[in-house]
Each structure stands twice: as C-alpha cells, then as structure tokens.
Amino acid sequence: MSGLKGKVAVVAAGHSRWGIRNATWRELAQEAGRELFKAAPNLDRKQVDSLFVGAAEPERWAFQSHVAPLVADMLGIQPWRVVQRTDLACASGQSAVRSAAMAIATGLSDVALCIGIEKMNLPNMAESQTSMACVLDREFDGPHGASAPPFFALTAQRHMYDYGTTEEQMALVAEKNHANSCHNPNAQFQKPVPKDKVLSSRMVAPPLKLFDCSGITDGAAAVLMTSAERAGDFTDQAAYILGSGQSAIGGNLANLHSWTTWEPGRIASREGYKMAGITPQDLDFVESHDCFSISEIIEYEDLGFCKKGEGGKFIEEGNPYIGGKIPFNTRGGLLGMGHPLGATGVSQTCEVLWQFQGKVPRQRRVDGADLAMTHNLSGAANVHSVLIWGRQPSVGG
C-alpha cells in the first residue's frame, strides 16, 4: 500500500495564463509546456519517456479525441514508455498526476511530463454548459435538471438546514480565495471580491450567487516528474509524493448516502494520511476543490480539520487564511483561479512545488511549509482524490 510514498518527485512546473483566452487548447498546452521547459533548463526533451494528459471533455469542447499524441507533437517530445489521457471530470488533472506517479514508482518511466488542459469557453456558451452537464448522470439526473450548480446549491441548502451554516460564511470562502488569487498572475480573477460583493452578486442557484461559483475557464498547467533518486538532476528543491487516496461511492444523486457528509472525501483523505503517516494537523497548507464556496466548507470538515457541521465557524474564526491554522487554497482556489477541469489538479501541484521552492509572491506564501495536500472532487462529489506532498521524500526527512 505504501507504493508511491517517497518515490516520486515533481521537479519543475509550468503554467499558462487562465481565463477567457483567445487561444486554442493546443496553444494553451504549448504555453504551459514552454514555461515548464524554461523551469527545467537541465532537461533534454529527448529524456521525456512518458506523457500523461489530464483533460475532461476535449471531445466536446475542442471537438478532438485522442489528444495525447497531438500534445506530444506540440511539445516536441516523443515518449516511448507510457502515453495516455486520463479523465475524471473535475479531477482529471490529479488523475494524470497520480498515473504519472504510478509509472515512475514502478520504474516504467524515468522522466514523465504531466499536463492538464481544458478549453471551455466556446462561441456558443450554451453548448459549453450542456457539455458540462454530462459530468453528472445524464440518464438519471439530467432529466431533473441536475447539473453542477443546482447540485451544490441543494447541498448548501441542506448544510444550512442541518448545521446552521450561513450565506455569510460561504461568502467568506469566496472573499478569501479571491484575495489569494489577486497575487496569482495566472489567475482568471485578480481583483478583490469583498464579502458584501459576493452576497449581492447575481443569484445562480439559491443560495449560491455568482461569486460562490468557480468560473468557466480556459487554461493549462504542466509538471515534470521523476524518481526521488533522480530529482537532483533537475532541481535542488522538489516536491515528493508521500500519500495518495481516491474513493468512489455512489453514482446518480438518488444513490448518495448523504449530501452534506462526503464519505468518499473522508475515505480518500484517510487513505492519504495513512500512507504518509501523518494527521491533518501536520499539514502546512491545503489546495482543495472549492468548485463552489460550500464545497470548501464541507472539506474543512470531511478532510479532518474540524468537526462535522463546524466548517462555517472554522472560516469565521480565521483558520483557513494565510497566517491562520491551516491555509486553504493559497493559489486562489477554483473560485479565484477559475476551473479548467483537466488543468486544475495539475495547477494545484504547481502551487505545491512553488510554495516549497518559495517562488510564490510574498502575499500568498506559506513560509517554511513542509507538508501539503492537494484535493479534488468530481461529479456529484461522489469521487474524491487526494495527494499528500512533502518538501522531503520522507516525513521529517
């Protein structure tokens, strides 16, 4: 079970600008790839033996299937060990990172490039949104109008009913993450959004308002991965995988055991902590999946940072801020960065590396961070994915 622990290193990262981009999916891939190659001056592209592409729906948003070899071609690499694209909707990026990690841990790959890409903005946005609705169960939930915003809105309503969570508490999450993304030059949103602006923004699906929702975003992000032994060939400050967990329970909404307790999130994080040999309290920061403001509140609870139902209070008391007990989403999260589905998990990985390397702007930096977690959920929060990262290949190492 300790298969990945301490064996795999992320040694360089590259990121495109995110937003409504006047660029094709290929151009986004090239932009992130170019930045990655700049960050790995010791890399000869001929060394890249494997390619992992995270993308959720290029078949719909870019009218292109079989994207992996086209990406290889655009980046000027000719992988000869493993080549694939992984899809896990909103968690496609982390899925690609996990796949690359497996390839390296087995020794199948020596040097792997992992890139997440999504081009979501189309001239006809109704078409883009219809495709987004494919992420939930189209046969059973589609007829009821359940796409992501209504699903998370119902989740929020139930959390408010069960635990007294307030719209103000949710607005604090949006305010915090937008404050962080102000200091991220790659973010889609780089202006402060104070709590009152969140609360007075346009209603999307009650109680979720515009700024409670992540954006529809074009973007890419890439990382270079190798074994812990070879990390020194590329950098003197890598990020090492210490733990991994992923759990799927339930398909359509009628099968969810609970809307407000995300059992797969509990299981995935428990598995991750167990493999890493740590507790949530050991972490220095978390990049979590705040697709909606309510998501981050439930994540405080189910990833183990506060008791069930106390997520709202957790942010009210200042815990998930930079300088607080456990900073959440220093990058700006999905709310501030935007959420190009396949790229998000890879971008979180970039943030972990850059935090460890002290490369992020002072305002969003977590000084001396040694341990971090990246977390994604997908679909109707019925799949959760977690990776635990260390500045060293072993805890306290």
Added chain:
Amino acid sequence: MSGLKGKVAVVAAGHSRWGIRNATWRELAQEAGRELFKAAPNLDRKQVDSLFVGAAEPERWAFQSHVAPLVADMLGIQPWRVVQRTDLACASGQSAVRSAAMAIATGLSDVALCIGIEKMNLPNMAESQTSMACVLDREFDGPHGASAPPFFALTAQRHMYDYGTTEEQMALVAEKNHANSCHNPNAQFQKPVPKDKVLSSRMVAPPLKLFDCSGITDGAAAVLMTSAERAGDFTDQAAYILGSGQSAIGGNLANLHSWTTWEPGRIASREGYKMAGITPQDLDFVESHDCFSISEIIEYEDLGFCKKGEGGKFIEEGNPYIGGKIPFNTRGGLLGMGHPLGATGVSQTCEVLWQFQGKVPRQRRVDGADLAMTHNLSGAANVHSVLIWGRQPSVGG
C-alpha cells in the same frame, strides 16, 4: 525499466456480446461485469480497491462524461485506491489495462477491475461517424476529409506502390479473421467471409472494401487483475504481464515520417520484447490491431515477424493462421469481432487469459501457448501500444 515484469496477473475475464446491441453503455458494462464476477467465484466485490475504465468517446456516443464512478455503481463496487478512465482512442482498452498494471506493480492496488466499454451505434449514424473523425487531427486533417478509412486507404495504396502488396493479400487477412470469429460467440460477425466475398464487397475507400474494415460496434469486456503473489487466490491459471511498450511519434498526417513503416510500432514492440527478454520468434500467438486489413499486414512487418514489405507474402504463405508459424488474431481480430474502441484492448486481454486457460473453442485454440502479445494502434497509427503476456510470471518459468 523492468517495472511491470512478472508482477501483475490477470486472473479472470468477462465479456459482453458484441455487435449492434439494443443496450445502453451501462447495460454493456453490467453484462461484462456479470460474466467477470461469475468467472471469479472467490472474489468478494468489497476486495476491488481500484477501477480502470477504458473508453474512447463516451462524451459523444453516450452523452456522458465522468463514467468511472457510474461504472463502479453499476458493478456494485466501491473502490478506494484508484479510480479513473483512460482514453487513447482505439487503444483506450489497453491503456486501462496498463494503468491497472502500474497500480498493482506499485502496490497501490491489491485487486483492480479493468473494464473497456464503447457504445458506438446511435440512431443517427452520421453523428456517430462524425465523432469517430475526432480521433484524427480535426484542425489539420479534418478539413482534408481525413478520417480513419481514407487514412488507412492511402496507407494501403502506398504499401501496394512501394512493395507490390495486393488486394488479394489484404482480403486473406479479412478472410482469416472472420474464419476465427466464427468460433467466437461474442463476435459481431460469426459467418465465414471468403476472400472473393471480401474482394467483391462494397468499396469504402479504394482499395479498402467493406470487409477490409472493422465494424462499428457496441460492446464491453472486463478483467480482474492482482499481483502475481495473490493470483492463486482467484485462479490456478493466470496470465502474467512480462513486457510493456508504448510509443507516440507525430500528430497530424503531414508530420508522419512514413505511412508504410510504423516507427512507433517498431519502438513499442522493441520495448516490450526487451522488458520481457524475448524475441518475436518466442511468441505463440499475437492479438494485433487489424482495424483494417492493411494494418495487420504492416504489423507482421513492424512488430518483427517478417521483413519490411513482405507482409503480404507472409499471410500468403500461411504463417499467421492457427497452426501456422505465428497465429494472429485468434479471437477474430477487430475485423471479425468488431471494434468498440475502448473495449478492444481489454477483449484481447480476455483472449490471452482464455487461451492460456484452454477455455476457447477448439477451432481457434493455440494449444500449449506460453507467450502472447497484445498490440493496439491509435489515431493515424501515430501511437502504438504493446503488452507481452506469459502463462508463467517469468519466461520459461
């Protein structure tokens, strides 16, 4: 590099009926899953910690993204280690098998279920075929009308021009594979198609006629995978992975170095042989990617069974038949079985296990087979994927 060798076992297989099925993609998944569970009576579904789904374009053909958790739900499993879907177009199935193998070889997964599914027949077949065209490069090749049949037709024309390959030789491939699929109750096509019938069938893209082309197929196939150490918990006759190779070179058609020499096929198979420590001549049978009859002829050459340009002669001389030097596509190949993209690579894996177990009908059985290869290509033959299989976890073991 020997990461997978001898560590991973396929211990049970299940297969749906393939063809134009009056069934949804979910029902196909359930059908294959049901057969798999029947074949693994010692399995408690709670043991399945990981799920790998191979599917090429469920977003288009089934209007459904994020299929992995829905499949888990349909099969009654709740994986908690790795959950994902892999896409590599026509090689999506093998890609899922490789991913599962990596998870097991790292120790991340103990028991993994790997399933390939594709539902390609839609009420509006023009729509289905348009989606199929996404598999090539839509931006650069789409405007020239390049989808799979014209691409492989041009490949055939060039192979005929360069090496004197004939339409009759291609027809022999179709005849042979249809003869094999007559003895496969899961096949889409179960009637003999003599050479003359191939030659007189409707022209699709010159020189390829209807029976030179694989079908548009609905189907699923599933395998249960575990470590070599644990194989005995489920069966006394498993199939073990001995080698793996995968290579991507070139994107759009203008970037292909050659149309008639498939360099990535040479590299992928060379890598596979090297890891397994064998030569092509050691193999007892091959399940290769005969998406079109010309493909199998080029595969005789580039996978190492005859000299360049002699593929036509290779079949004329009787080599790739059951009882010949090296049987190709005992299952019936893509030509006889049909080709539900994501399911094909998994179905080939089922065939390897069943051949090793002596479970296939006598007419297509390769008695005493110890070593086999599965091969897939995808897109414009710009990616090739290979796995080498042994009846024992080590060569001669």
